[in-house]
Structures are given as structure tokens and as C-alpha cells.
Amino acid sequence: MDITVAVDAMGGDHGTHVTVPAALRFLRDNPDVNIVLVGLEDAIAAELKAHHAVTHPRLRIHAATEVVTMDESPQSAMKNKKDSSMRVAINLVKSGEANACVSAGNTGALMATARFVLKTIPGIDRPAIAKLMPTMKGQTAMLDLGANVDSTPLQLTQFAIMGSAMFAALKHVNAPTVGLLNIGSEDIKGNEAVKEAAEMIRKTRLNFHGNVEGNDIYRGTVDVVACDGFTGNVALKVSEGLVKMIATFLKEEFNRNWFTKFVALLAMPLLKRFKSRLDPDRFNGASFLGLRGIVVKSHGGANKNAFYWALAQAVEEARSGMIQRITEQVEQELLHLNAVVESTVN
Amino acid sequence: MDITVAVDAMGGDHGTHVTVPAALRFLRDNPDVNIVLVGLEDAIAAELKAHHAVTHPRLRIHAATEVVTMDESPQSAMKNKKDSSMRVAINLVKSGEANACVSAGNTGALMATARFVLKTIPGIDRPAIAKLMPTMKGQTAMLDLGANVDSTPLQLTQFAIMGSAMFAALKHVNAPTVGLLNIGSEDIKGNEAVKEAAEMIRKTRLNFHGNVEGNDIYRGTVDVVACDGFTGNVALKVSEGLVKMIATFLKEEFNRNWFTKFVALLAMPLLKRFKSRLDPDRFNGASFLGLRGIVVKSHGGANKNAFYWALAQAVEEARSGMIQRITEQVEQELLHLNAVVESTVN
Structure with missing residues (x-):
């Protein structure tokens, strides 16, 4: 087509x-x-x-x-x-x-x-901004990344459904695992909106994994991470800032003296491959769902x-x-x- | 003493x-x-x-x-x-x-x-969890990192005051710059709690820089970043997960074949110095303020x-x-x- x-x-x-x-x-x-x-x-x-x-x-x-x-x-x-x-x-x-x-x-x-x-x-009710993030296991769809500053339990549930449909369509996965971003994996953790959202998502037929924490995103614990737009935006921008800092530190160490510069020359191909795996350019497009x-x-x-x-x-x-797919699944x-x-x- | x-x-x-x-x-x-x-x-x-x-x-x-x-x-x-x-x-x-x-x-x-x-x-009202984070310019104190799941504008203001006093005491800085974590630098951005907190912090005598975004943390834009415990905890754990992923990717590239393994040997001292700058061990202690x-x-x-x-x-x-110092400044x-x-x- x-x-x-x-x-x-x-x-x-x-x-x-x-x-x-x-x-x-x-x-x-x-x-x-x-x-x-x-x-x-x-x-x-x-x-x-x-x-x-x-x-x-x-x-x-x-x-x-x-x-x-x-x-x-x-x-x-x-x-x-x-x-x-x-x-x-x-x-x-x-x-x-x-x-x-x-x-x-x-x-x-x-x-x-x-x-x-x-x-x-x-x-x-409200569209969300979603993005495929690189993880240790492949990619994870994360939303909302900043379209909404406050999210109700129903909206978080809508994000979970839309993210699941997006991942299913793009990655040809039948029932993507869905996690709800929280500050602990136990059910009792988190604020009221998140607790209610977990209950609501559990009532859908999504492949709901339960709560996930910040470190689960890059660990690739689930295919889809649903969160409110405030937290999602901070998580995304913290990641951008951290990658930039790490790249700067690495560059500084390779530029320290003639020997490290020589090592940098030898390491060039492997550093290029390393960079391509994290490349922010590669993960540029954010989707309005x-x-x-x-x-x-x-x-x-x-x-x-x-x-x-x-x-x-x-x-x-x-x-x-x-x-x-999103329309039908919603x-x-x-x-x-x-x-x-x-x-x-x- | x-x-x-x-x-x-x-x-x-x-x-x-x-x-x-x-x-x-x-x-x-x-x-x-x-x-x-x-x-x-x-x-x-x-x-x-x-x-x-x-x-x-x-x-x-x-x-x-x-x-x-x-x-x-x-x-x-x-x-x-x-x-x-x-x-x-x-x-x-x-x-x-x-x-x-x-x-x-x-x-x-x-x-x-x-x-x-x-x-x-x-x-x-409520204690907060604070931590010194490594940044491009040195260190930044960040709080709350998860003691509270919801924070009122007054609590966010208290975090800002305590963080400022902590940074002043530990880093011998007279008037540390303080930022409020938000999803945009403009005053109109963010949820209600954050908008009201910005107004309140502006009325204190803290050296208030205004809103900062997620990428400002590691950029070292301010000495102190105040945020609610939910967002702070996610930001911290996202960082842990991302550092782990990057370290894994780097290790994999250096282990790819005999030549990259040889380069790794040469690069060992510089990689050690690089690691020490990010070392999660070094930044282990979190303070209950x-x-x-x-x-x-x-x-x-x-x-x-x-x-x-x-x-x-x-x-x-x-x-x-x-x-x-915290007691007096509060x-x-x-x-x-x-x-x-x-x-x-x-």
C-alpha cells in the first residue's frame, strides 16, 4: 500500500x-x-x-x-x-x-x-503522547509523556488500552504486557489515582502485569508503561539529560591525553555501535494517540x-x-x- | 569534633x-x-x-x-x-x-x-527523602524521592527550604539556587499544586530559579530540585535503570570479539575513571530531612x-x-x- x-x-x-x-x-x-x-x-x-x-x-x-x-x-x-x-x-x-x-x-x-x-x-477524553523507548529487551511503549498534567484513573486506563493497541499493531504482538508506573510494586503503594487505575485496568481484558517502577522501563519488564503526563514527561526528560551527561563524561575520559585518544580511535567502531543502540535520533518520533x-x-x-x-x-x-486497532480496542x-x-x- | x-x-x-x-x-x-x-x-x-x-x-x-x-x-x-x-x-x-x-x-x-x-x-508536616545527585557541573540535592505520594504546595515549599539548607550546610554555599521540577519552564505549565508552589516559593527568601525540567537535573541547572515524592521516586529509579542499561550495552560492545576485548583492556583505566563519576555506590546514602x-x-x-x-x-x-541549619531556616x-x-x- x-x-x-x-x-x-x-x-x-x-x-x-x-x-x-x-x-x-x-x-x-x-x-x-x-x-x-x-x-x-x-x-x-x-x-x-x-x-x-x-x-x-x-x-x-x-x-x-x-x-x-x-x-x-x-x-x-x-x-x-x-x-x-x-x-x-x-x-x-x-x-x-x-x-x-x-x-x-x-x-x-x-x-x-x-x-x-x-x-x-x-x-x-484526552489524547496522550506515546513513544517507543529502547530497553534491555527491545522496546517499550510509554504514555502519556506530557499531553496531560493530571490524569484520572479512567484516563490512565485509556492510556493503558491505547498503548496496548499501539504496541500490538506496531510490534505484531497479540497481548502486550501492560504496567502501571508507580513507586512500588505492591498494590498498596502510590497515590489514589494510581491505586484506582490499577483496579480499573485489572477489570479490562488487557494483559495487565500490575505496578511497575521507574527502573522497570529500561529493564523492559513490560511492553507498555502507562503513567500520567507529568511523571512521564519528567521520566523522558530525565533520561535525555542523563544520556547527555554520560556521553559527555565518556567523551571527556577518551579525550584526557594522547593515550586515551589513541584508545578512542581503536574503540571508534564499537563506540559507534554502542551509540546507535541509544541514539536519541532513532527514537525521535512521538505519537499523539x-x-x-x-x-x-x-x-x-x-x-x-x-x-x-x-x-x-x-x-x-x-x-x-x-x-x-486503537479505535476498536478502546x-x-x-x-x-x-x-x-x-x-x-x- | x-x-x-x-x-x-x-x-x-x-x-x-x-x-x-x-x-x-x-x-x-x-x-x-x-x-x-x-x-x-x-x-x-x-x-x-x-x-x-x-x-x-x-x-x-x-x-x-x-x-x-x-x-x-x-x-x-x-x-x-x-x-x-x-x-x-x-x-x-x-x-x-x-x-x-x-x-x-x-x-x-x-x-x-x-x-x-x-x-x-x-x-x-512530613519529612522528605533527599539525595545528592551527580551532575555535569557537580552535585544537585533532590527531594522528595518517595516519602510522600502526594504533596501540597506548602509541602513542596518546605522541601525547597529544607533542600536549600541541606545544600548550604553540606556544600558551604551561601544561597543555593532552587528549582521546582515541572514539565516546562514557563509559569503557566504544570499541575495546580506545582503552580501554587511556585508562587509560594517566590515569596520566600530562597534563591528561587523558577521551574526546571527533567533534563535540568543532570545538567546541573540548579543546586536544589524540589518535587513531589511520586515524581522524584520515578526520576531516581528511571535513572538507575538507564545507567544499568547503558553499562550493559557498553559491556556487550566491548565483549563482542577478540579485538574489542583487546581495546577494552587498553581502555580499562579510563573506563574505571568514567565509572567512578557515575558510580551508584558513591551516591548511595539518602537523607531523611x-x-x-x-x-x-x-x-x-x-x-x-x-x-x-x-x-x-x-x-x-x-x-x-x-x-x-534546616531547623533555623524552616x-x-x-x-x-x-x-x-x-x-x-x-
């Missing part, structure tokens, strides 16, 4: 300088993908020219006359920029002209616009390589039928949950 | 096999420290004998006939084990026979017992080296006059805060 991706060409710290070359490379590597570059025509055309590229049936430009800035409020973006590259890219998903869209723009504006244009899946369409958010500061991987994430989601599990609750009440 | 440390010799996964040899080494390295080993006399005597050591004026045994197990509930420990090694060690701090105590035992039981025996400092006495919690699974560093943490806190800031609030109301 041919997949068409709408790219917000203006989004991110570097705009077209990153999005256009990443799109060009992605098209070369993926002959069954079409890309629509959305944004200011002149800027896109200039960047294409700089790469000696031209439009063709698989690479189109779709004009949008406005750009949402990185520090603009979601309200302002929604109200004043109806022809922004971000919004038009999402419109293309809504109209079916594209199977997915990718933006490195302002997260808050992207989420608000995506919700407004695409609407949420029936049964979902709970919408009636695929929206992948790239890091604002992403380079070409990182943006390339966000495109890959969007294509994989489109190919896997992820949205349909409906089934919420119906089941209501039935369980009613049978308990009666 | 001579410092006396009461050691819960029975605590932790390995009990006397770790606590006793760690204490022996610590005494050799620190001639102005006395240690009281608290616990089952026979077990302690046997372990001393195994190390060809005897008691002397600087190394005493204080008998306690019970042991709190690692999975015992705080309630059960408090009610049924009044002569536990943990409780007797804390009693020695209370009576002034020891300047600090260290335990690798059950965290919940240790916190409940310490609160009951030592009481909290005037003005402190807000009590009228020093209680340091060692990781339950700590080895001798890690327990040694928990002892060092306790001695440093006792030497620095940390408790007095009193002054809370009085100041009340004055500000009253002048605003009138």
Missing part, C-alpha cells in the same frame, strides 16, 4: 533546512511513500533547489501561508493561524489526502490543532537524521492500521468495563 | 555481612569517628571475628534482640518490634549517644520509626563499598550542623511567609 505523509515543512527550530532534506532522503529509501511538503512555497522551493531536487508525483508542495512559531500559545495558533503549515498538514489527514502527518512544531499548538481538526476517538488520524511529533531541535526517523514512525503507524474495552461495573452494581 | 554513628547492623539484604566490614573500613579511614553496631550480639560478634576484629572504645556493640524484615509493614515494625536494631539505632540518636544513624533496612519502617522516635522539626536528628538510608541491596558511602554521608551531615522562612501572606491579606 502506498502511504502519503503530509510534512509540516516549516515546523521546528530549523524549518525547511531540516524537513526538506530529510523528506528527500526518506523518499529515496522508501519507493512506496509519497510526501506532501506543506508550508511557504518560496522557502520550500528554495530548499529543494539547494538540494538540486524538483517536485514530482511522489513529492508535492502544498502551499500554506502562515507559520506557527515555537513559543506561540495554542490559543493564538488556533485562532489566528488558520492557514498555518501545521494546520494545513493536519487538514490533509482529515480529508484523507494524507495517511499521516509529521511536525516538529510547537507541541501545545500541534496537540490543540490536531484535537480540533481530527477529533478524538469515541471514548477517549487518541485522535482519528496519525500525528507524529518530532523534537523541535531535531536534525535531518532525527526527522527522518519521525517520518519512518508515521509511515509504520499508517501501514500497521494502528488507528483502527470501544471493546470500555464496553466491557461498563458491563463489569454494571454487573457489580446490580 | 568526634562523631558517633549508630549503625543498624541487621538492615539490608545482606545484614552484618555488609554493615560490619563497611564499618571496619570506615573506622580505619576516619580516626575521629566512633561506630556503634546495633543488632543481634552473636551475629555481629561472629562477623567481627570473621574479619579478625574486636570491639574497642571506637567500635562498640549495642544489643538489640529483634530485626525488621525487608517486607514488613511499617505498622507491624512499629508495634511488634520495639527492640529492633533499626529502632534502637534511632533511639541512640534521640538520646544523644549517637550523632547520626544509618540503616539499609525497610524504607517505610525506617521512616515511620524515625518520625515516631525523633519527631519532625517545628513547621514541617525534616526530622530532629540525622537518619541516612542506604540502598537495601548495598554492597560494602556502597554502605561505606552511606556512613560517609551521615558523618558529613553531622559535621556540617545540617539539622540546626522557622525563619515560614515566619517570613506568614508575614508576607498576612500583609497581603490586610
Whole structure:
């Protein structure tokens, strides 16, 4: 199946300088993908020219006359920029002209616009931000990573269901194991919202492992980790900061003197392989789950390589039928949950 | 000044096999420290004998006939084990026979017992768990790391004050910078508790930097990071898990073939230096702040080296006059805060 991706060409710290070359490379590597570059025509055309590229049936430009800035409020973006590259890219998903869209723009504006244009899946109160994280055993889907600051037990349950459906679709796993992030593995641990959520998730037909702790994420204890957006965002950013610190320390030790520099030369291939296993670029794309369409958010500061991987994430989601799987599973599990609750009440 | 440390010799996964040899080494390295080993006399005597050591004026045994197990509930420990090694060690701090105590035992039981025996400092609702974390610039004190699952704005403010006093005492810094952990640096970000806490901390005379994000911890943006215990605990355990994963990946790459193994040999000294900068053993001791006495919690699974560093943490806190500094600063800031609030109301 041919997949068409709408790219917000203006989004991110570097705009077209990153999005256009990443799109060009992605098209070369993926002959069954079409890309629509959305944004200011002149800027896109200039960047294409700089790469000696031209439009063709698989690479189109779709004009949008406005750009949402990185520090603009979601309200302002929604109200004043109806022809922004971000919004038009999402419109293309809504109209079916594209199977997915990718933006490195302002997260808050992207989420608000995506919700407004695409609407949420029936049964979902609030979308969540999900990401596949590298672990000792493979990958783990984690959500919410910051779309919501407070989460009710029902919302945490919705995250668990959506994460399970996402992992099942992307990784071809039948019943992914689901963990609820907590500060202890015992049932009595945690705050009220988490305790109630655990009870609720236990009533679904998800493959619920129970509570997991922070160290279980990278241990790969479960396939899916559900948590509130505040904790998830902190966990993600703590990880980014720690990886940066460790990389800096390692670099400093290899740069200490002529002998360590010599060792660094010998170690180069193995260090490269080591780096690729943790590479933040490789894990760049974050998915907005709970919408009636695929929206992948790239890091604002992403380079070409990182943006390339966000495109890959969007294509994989489109190919896997992820949205349909989430929609069905949310409906089934919420119906089941209501039935369980009613049978308990009666 | 001579410092006396009461050691819960029975605590932790390995009990006397770790606590006793760690204490022996610590005494050799620190001639102005006395240690009281608290616990089952026979077990302690046997372990001393195994190390060809005897008691002397600087190394005493204080008998306690019970042991709190690692999975015992705080309630059960408090009610049924009044002569536990943990409780007797804390009693020695209370009576002034020891300047600090260290335990690798059950965290919940240790916190409940310490609160009951030592009481909290005037003005402190709930103690917090604090730790010095390694950063790109040095160290940052972070709290709460899991003593509380929900925190009110006032409690977050108390954490900020206690963390500031701790850092000032231990690091000889006059006005440490304080950050509030949030999911964005702007004032409008975060949940209600965090937003209100930011307003409250701004009214104290702390050197308040404002909101910080997860990646700021290891970047060393501020000297003190205040957060609720749920988020702090997740951040700490995510870090532990990530360090373990990275170490495993690095080891695997160095073990890949004969050439990488040869490179590993050459790289050994630099890898050792690298490891020492992140060494979880070195950062083992967590401090219970807000009590009228020093209680340091060692990781339950700590080895001798890690327990040694928990002892060092306790001695440093006792030497620095940390408790007095915290007590004074809490009193002054809370009085100041009340004055500000009253002048605003009138």
C-alpha cells in the first residue's frame, strides 16, 4: 500500500533546512511513500533547489501561508493561524489526502490543532503522547509523556488500552504486557489515582502485569508503561539529560591525553555501535494517540537524521492500521468495563 | 569534633555481612569517628571475628534482640518490634549517644520509626527523602524521592527550604539556587499544586530559579530540585535503570570479539575513571530531612563499598550542623511567609 505523509515543512527550530532534506532522503529509501511538503512555497522551493531536487508525483508542495512559531500559545495558533503549515498538514489527514502527518512544531499548538481538526476517538477524553523507548529487551511503549498534567484513573486506563493497541499493531504482538508506573510494586503503594487505575485496568481484558517502577522501563519488564503526563514527561526528560551527561563524561575520559585518544580511535567502531543502540535520533518520533488520524511529533531541535526517523514512525503507524486497532480496542474495552461495573452494581 | 554513628547492623539484604566490614573500613579511614553496631550480639560478634576484629572504645556493640524484615509493614515494625536494631539505632540518636544513624533496612519502617522516635522539626508536616545527585557541573540535592505520594504546595515549599539548607550546610554555599521540577519552564505549565508552589516559593527568601525540567537535573541547572515524592521516586529509579542499561550495552560492545576485548583492556583505566563519576555506590546514602536528628538510608541491596558511602554521608551531615541549619531556616522562612501572606491579606 502506498502511504502519503503530509510534512509540516516549516515546523521546528530549523524549518525547511531540516524537513526538506530529510523528506528527500526518506523518499529515496522508501519507493512506496509519497510526501506532501506543506508550508511557504518560496522557502520550500528554495530548499529543494539547494538540494538540486524538483517536485514530482511522489513529492508535492502544498502551499500554506502562515507559520506557527515555537513559543506561540495554542490559543493564538488556533485562532489566528488558520492557514498555518501545521494546520494545513493536519487538514490533509482529515480529508484523507494524507495517511499521516509529521511536525516538529510547537507541541501545545500541534496537540490543540490536531484535537480540533481530527477529533478524538469515541471514548477517549484526552489524547496522550506515546513513544517507543529502547530497553534491555527491545522496546517499550510509554504514555502519556506530557499531553496531560493530571490524569484520572479512567484516563490512565485509556492510556493503558491505547498503548496496548499501539504496541500490538506496531510490534505484531497479540497481548502486550501492560504496567502501571508507580513507586512500588505492591498494590498498596502510590497515590489514589494510581491505586484506582490499577483496579480499573485489572477489570479490562488487557494483559495487565500490575505496578511497575521507574527502573522497570529500561529493564523492559513490560511492553507498555502507562503513567500520567507529568511523571512521564519528567521520566523522558530525565533520561535525555542523563544520556547527555554520560556521553559527555565518556567523551571527556577518551579525550584526557594522547593515550586515551589513541584508545578512542581503536574503540571508534564499537563506540559507534554502542551509540546507535541509544541514539536519541532513532527514537525521535512521538505519537499523539487518541485522535482519528496519525500525528507524529518530532523534537523541535531535531536534525535531518532525527526527522527522518519521525517520518519512518508515521509511515509504520499508517501501514500497521494502528488507528483502527486503537479505535476498536478502546470501544471493546470500555464496553466491557461498563458491563463489569454494571454487573457489580446490580 | 568526634562523631558517633549508630549503625543498624541487621538492615539490608545482606545484614552484618555488609554493615560490619563497611564499618571496619570506615573506622580505619576516619580516626575521629566512633561506630556503634546495633543488632543481634552473636551475629555481629561472629562477623567481627570473621574479619579478625574486636570491639574497642571506637567500635562498640549495642544489643538489640529483634530485626525488621525487608517486607514488613511499617505498622507491624512499629508495634511488634520495639527492640529492633533499626529502632534502637534511632533511639541512640534521640538520646544523644549517637550523632547520626544509618540503616539499609525497610524504607517505610525506617521512616515511620524515625518520625515516631525523633519527631519532625517545628513547621514541617512530613519529612522528605533527599539525595545528592551527580551532575555535569557537580552535585544537585533532590527531594522528595518517595516519602510522600502526594504533596501540597506548602509541602513542596518546605522541601525547597529544607533542600536549600541541606545544600548550604553540606556544600558551604551561601544561597543555593532552587528549582521546582515541572514539565516546562514557563509559569503557566504544570499541575495546580506545582503552580501554587511556585508562587509560594517566590515569596520566600530562597534563591528561587523558577521551574526546571527533567533534563535540568543532570545538567546541573540548579543546586536544589524540589518535587513531589511520586515524581522524584520515578526520576531516581528511571535513572538507575538507564545507567544499568547503558553499562550493559557498553559491556556487550566491548565483549563482542577478540579485538574489542583487546581495546577494552587498553581502555580499562579510563573506563574505571568514567565509572567512578557515575558510580551508584558513591551516591548511595539518602537523607531523611525534616526530622530532629540525622537518619541516612542506604540502598537495601548495598554492597560494602556502597554502605561505606552511606556512613560517609551521615558523618558529613553531622559535621556540617545540617539539622540546626534546616531547623533555623524552616522557622525563619515560614515566619517570613506568614508575614508576607498576612500583609497581603490586610
